[in-house]
Amino acid sequence: MLPFVVVEFLDSRTVAIIPRNWFTGPEEEECYWPPSSTVNVDQYVREGKEPQEDWAKFQVQVLGKAVDYTAARAKLRKAEVTSDLQTDPEPERAKRKRKLKFIDPDSDSEECPEMAAPPPPRRLLIKGLGNQRTATPPPPHLLKEAQTPGRSTPAQTGSSSTPCRPLQPSGIAVRDGMFVRVLTILEEIKDCQKVQGSMIRCLLQQREQNCVVPVLPEGVPFPLKSFTEVDDLELKLCESDFQKNLVSVLGDIGGRSLDECVCRTMAFLMTNDLARQLNLTGRHGKRSFRSLRLFDTLHGSLKQNTILRTVSKKEVETALGKWFTNARDRDGNRALRAQPNLVRRAAQSEVFEAEDSVQAQD
Template structure:
């Protein structure tokens, strides 16, 4: 719906969307653009109004219609004759207009476009307060109280209010989700603390020495892990390893369990004559301790297997292994 209005500040006439006009019919929002293409998009609804737009006082409404072309014609008539009476015309809109609008008299007019006047000066607080004085009905009951409204916070239409309410509702939902997550973390933290106290998770008993340096030590720990309390004790102990990514946490857990020399003779599947780790209880402990972390609780078996396999595969590159091989290769290359 479009309205042809006369601004009270400078007597200029322009087309506005009816949704820009305030419920009192005394103010209208106006887009803060100088580009004619953007103003056209505002009129056709491609760019929606919001509370950042300026609001200006209007003296009267000449014409109301749901057809933009009709509004253009009436706007031209109103510019030539200020005595045009209020007229309301409603038609079924079949197709949106695609003609361009101009905002300067210097631009070409194709016969269908119109020249938009410059928006009037922003009204001051006093003017708005006077125009929104309390209105009384026939019985003398106060209908609306006087409001001293700042131009930067004037709500141009009910649509703007609805958008603000929607944003508030969205913010409330987000706060509720954050509070729920905080409560879950507090509960999980309390549970972890209780388990840690019950099983003395921060320390291991004498006789359990980590990291393992020999295959026999892995087998002894596997036997020790067959007792449920021992199993949970090691899980809790390893769950305190820090990290912000699944792969980083997993590598740090493996470093606590296996020395680098032992890692060189082990792998996941036992290929190439190396010791097979896949079926050890110690690997199951690694998986469970990893999933105690929030960032790794959804880690898949395949992801865990990939990181573990690579950690053992590249064990020769750690502890200076890669640099040592480089130094061995360089003299050979020089002699050649």
């Protein structure tokens, strides 16, 4: 018994190669066909895979049989000319059939006319399933479509015999799978929104319960004006409750950047006159701010800011260094320091004018 059979699908008027074991019965009037969207049909045909219960069934007519796949391909090409593939056709007696289009995907678009998708087959009952479904037609790489009269086939123009793959219509199974996937994603999004909503409600409740307005500690005159007030504040900062309260007060000052937060907080803590007597390291006869407990309190208050939660002491030291350096220019001191230079330049200008006048008289 020859293993490969060339058949014509009566519903779509297309031809293809199938293994003999794909027939549903000895009458060879109906065959199985695998779902082309999930399997490699060409490989299944070559290997003669056993049909599965979920494969679709089609009404077919046997056109010819072959001993191997290569011979079956030759008979498939021969089906363009005649429907009798058992014997070699005679030119005067051959039963003519509509010419079949054979398209080469490597050829130009002008030489590869557009292939129309085959009409969907009638609804068939698939064995093993309780309801009916529309069976998917055979894939185009094993099919040959009927060509409109007047157009020449690529075989006549000398193109390759490899068929190109046209677009296939979506089957009900594919659409149902996509619909189920979309519904699943929507359900996951809905569940995620429920979890996030409950988390936000819990956080808001905790914030309302723990929301305490910071109160400025009593007995501390801010801004500090002298070293005596600084020493008194250092003694009070030894108490953890006092320090926590002051951290909350300073953290509530806020700012949009590290430099802005440092400037606003230090302006609240001390005056510029006191700031000119301090620096970060204590050099040049000034007092060190980094060795004070107030520095650690300032660092803790800055970390309460949302955008400064990861700020390090090194970054705070850099910002404080710039603030202490510019303390001598605040409160109009920069303009006062510039006046002696203006007076000196005016005196030099008068001297130069006198010298010029003496030289002009000479």
